[in-house]
Amino acid sequence: MQRKTIFPQKGLPYLLLAPQLAITAVFFFWPAGQAVWYAFLRQDAFGIRTQFVGFENFADLFADPYYLQAIWTTVFFSVSVTVLSMSVALLLAALADREIRAAGLYRTLLIWPYAIAPAIAAVLWLFLFHPSIGLLGRGLNAMGVAWDYRLNDGQAMLVVILASAWKQVSYNFIFFLAGLQAIPRAVLEAAAIDGARPIRRFWTVVFPLLSPTAFFLLVVNIVYAFFDTFGIIDALTKGGPGKATETLIYRAYLDGRVNLDLGMSAAQSVVLMIMVIGLTIVQFRFIERRVHY
Amino acid sequence: MFRRTFATGAASAAALAALPAAPARAQQRIDINFWYGLGGALGEVVEGQIARFNQSQSRFNVIGAFRGSYVEVMTSAIAAWRAGNPPHIAQVFEVGTATMMGAGPAIRPVHQLFADAGMPLDGSRYLAGVRGYYSDTQGRLVSMPHNSSSAVMWLNLDAFAKAGLSTTDLPKTWAQVRAAAEKLKAANATPVPMTTAWPTWVMFEQMASIHDVPFATLANGFGGLGTELQLTGDFFQKHVNFLLDLQKAGLFRYAGRDSAGDPLFPSGEAAISFNSSAGRARIVREAKFNWASVPLPYHDDVIQAPKNGVIGGASLWPLTARNRSADEYRGMAEFFAFISQAEQDKWWHQQTGYVPITQGGYQAAQAENYYQQNPGADAAIIQLSRAEPTPNSQGFRLGGFVEIRNIIQEELERAFQGQQNAAQALTNANRRGNVVLRNFERANRG
Numbered sequence: 001m002q003r004k005t006i007f008p009q010k011g012l013p014y015l016l017l018a019p020q021l022a023i024t025a026v027f028f029f030w031p032a033g034q035a036v037w038y039a040f041l042r043q044d045a046f047g048i049r050t051q052f053v054g055f056e057n058f059a060d061l062f063a064d065p066y067y068l069q070a071i072w073t074t075v076f077f078s079v080s081v082t083v084l085s086m087s088v089a090l091l092l093a094a095l096a097d098r099e100i101r102a103a104g105l106y107r108t109l110l111i112w113p114y115a116i117a118p119a120i121a122a123v124l125w126l127f128l129f130h131p132s133i134g135l136l137g138r139g140l141n142a143m144g145v146a147w148d149y150r151l152n153d154g155q156a157m158l159v160v161i162l163a164s165a166w167k168q169v170s171y172n173f174i175f176f177l178a179g180l181q182a183i184p185r186a187v188l189e190a191a192a193i194d195g196a197r198p199i200r201r202f203w204t205v206v207f208p209l210l211s212p213t214a215f216f217l218l219v220v221n222i223v224y225a226f227f228d229t230f231g232i233i234d235a236l237t238k239g240g241p242g243k244a245t246e247t248l249i250y251r252a253y254l255d256g257r258v259n260l261d262l263g264m265s266a267a268q269s270v271v272l273m274i275m276v277i278g279l280t281i282v283q284f285r286f287i288e289r290r291v292h293y
Numbered sequence: 294m295f296r297r298t299f300a301t302g303a304a305s306a307a308a309l310a311a312l313p314a315a316p317a318r319a320q321q322r323i324d325i326n327f328w329y330g331l332g333g334a335l336g337e338v339v340e341g342q343i344a345r346f347n348q349s350q351s352r353f354n355v356i357g358a359f360r361g362s363y364v365e366v367m368t369s370a371i372a373a374w375r376a377g378n379p380p381h382i383a384q385v386f387e388v389g390t391a392t393m394m395g396a397g398p399a400i401r402p403v404h405q406l407f408a409d410a411g412m413p414l415d416g417s418r419y420l421a422g423v424r425g426y427y428s429d430t431q432g433r434l435v436s437m438p439h440n441s442s443s444a445v446m447w448l449n450l451d452a453f454a455k456a457g458l459s460t461t462d463l464p465k466t467w468a469q470v471r472a473a474a475e476k477l478k479a480a481n482a483t484p485v486p487m488t489t490a491w492p493t494w495v496m497f498e499q500m501a502s503i504h505d506v507p508f509a510t511l512a513n514g515f516g517g518l519g520t521e522l523q524l525t526g527d528f529f530q531k532h533v534n535f536l537l538d539l540q541k542a543g544l545f546r547y548a549g550r551d552s553a554g555d556p557l558f559p560s561g562e563a564a565i566s567f568n569s570s571a572g573r574a575r576i577v578r579e580a581k582f583n584w585a586s587v588p589l590p591y592h593d594d595v596i597q598a599p600k601n602g603v604i605g606g607a608s609l610w611p612l613t614a615r616n617r618s619a620d621e622y623r624g625m626a627e628f629f630a631f632i633s634q635a636e637q638d639k640w641w642h643q644q645t646g647y648v649p650i651t652q653g654g655y656q657a658a659q660a661e662n663y664y665q666q667n668p669g670a671d672a673a674i675i676q677l678s679r680a681e682p683t684p685n686s687q688g689f690r691l692g693g694f695v696e697i698r699n700i701i702q703e704e705l706e707r708a709f710q711g712q713q714n715a716a717q718a719l720t721n722a723n724r725r726g727n728v729v730l731r732n733f734e735r736a737n738r739g
Contacts, residue, residue: 044736241706259696
């Protein structure tokens, strides 16, 4: 089953691996190692006075009720973004997979939002939902809905979830569409001959066959919601109002870049690193087993 | 083979690089990098200021770079210093002053910069309120005053006329502001009667200063790192409750943090706004109505003769670097001396709406009747200089002030949403802000 290539001497494989290893070391292990080291230090903004404080930064972090709140905000935000973007993408992909006129055009148009940078996506949504300059924001206020996401926790969360999910729908759409097109027609036709209606065919035949794609997208989407939504939150709400949309990654940015407290920010990065490692292990060890490949 | 082509290539590249350098050497200028954080209309004036300096002499060439918001300029300058490649001059906003002063070897104090260059520096040329904010405890300038403003009240006079309010006898106290806002609402003169930009700077820092109320102990932090916030005092309770009442009555709209409230006044959406006097450049350009700028209102049941307001804005910090030559430091001092000339200062003041930083600049503007022709352009200057500064009104020197401002804004947002009352908001802000001060004290002591 497994084929092994055995090199006669050890030098060549290491030489061939060297560029990749060097890149990994310089761009991953070195900064990550620095973050771990900084997490145990307390320094002023310029790094002139540095003091080793052990686990004090971590102790401060978990004694901070706002940090625990940020964890829940992040969980709620990530689950909402993942569920929303994946379900909308699956619906659109199922619709685009049928024999309809100009299917190619729809497919192309649906992919466009993925090419937009998060900050630009946020500005587009700002022009929709801003209470005084946004099209929908003004409309809602004119209809008597007190719409102001800058001063309403729930509305702020809704806007950042919508903007983040919208951007990710395209990506999910491509993968779901490819997954759908890879399903053999014969299987579907056999199910149809057996008398299964379209909805039943979808849940019993299509959906299980899509599960590898769905599993892959689940991982990608959660990682996206955790780490890549910074631009959207920064451009739309800056973590506010209050701390309503302050996710873990935004908090790490605030403490490190705005408040210039590198020790606390590094400690948060380490916590995030551990969470992501844990998440990946859980997903691959427990969820992957139930996925049909 | 490989080695030879490489060597020839390198040699020809070196020859190419040397070619244009040769004729330029005759008038080789020394580059001075200057990072600033003013965009839009104000950023254009900064570029104009740099161009005027570069044309005025032939030894130095200041290269301006817009680096984003004030926060971004400061963090990127600090990151650049840590990486060993900082700009010569960084524009840092007033709330970053304590952090920069604590930066020891990273900065070259302005008084030392001038002394090293053998150039005179007369501190008394600068306006007292401006100088005090950027001086050390011995009264020596540490950073160079650049763009100083104060918060003023901006009024839409067309909306006032529509609401039947006087356009000459303008509100002076908060009670009068409230009465005006009620009339504006009743007449539906603008969608929003009143708003504010910079909620903490205007409603906390300026208010504490003009009402002579401590914002923090030890003279707002001038007395040392052990300073503690005093936000739970009666005055702040009164003022936050006043704002909450106005909001409930539909007279005040919270427009967001920091500068988020900027556009509401020039667009005509809000009739009364509180913002930096430096908003003038934008308002002159964008506002399609008659307007006025007047000193900030005060609570006349707290103080009868309001004190001076504090400045806002930014100053210029000379940054050190390992390989920085004496000539480069000299160029930085020359640039600072140039912008402090009365003529240049007057130009800057009139173009931007920032207050003049020198007495000479103010007198030069007075001499050409600038304030008669532009009523309200001196509102900030009057407000800054109308009283002898007290320990409560000389300014703020608090470590982590950016974070403290954000904390106050967060707690205010919770209060404006009705999640907590004024007393709870202030207690929370005070407690959380003091944690920031203690962390700064630990990181900067010893």
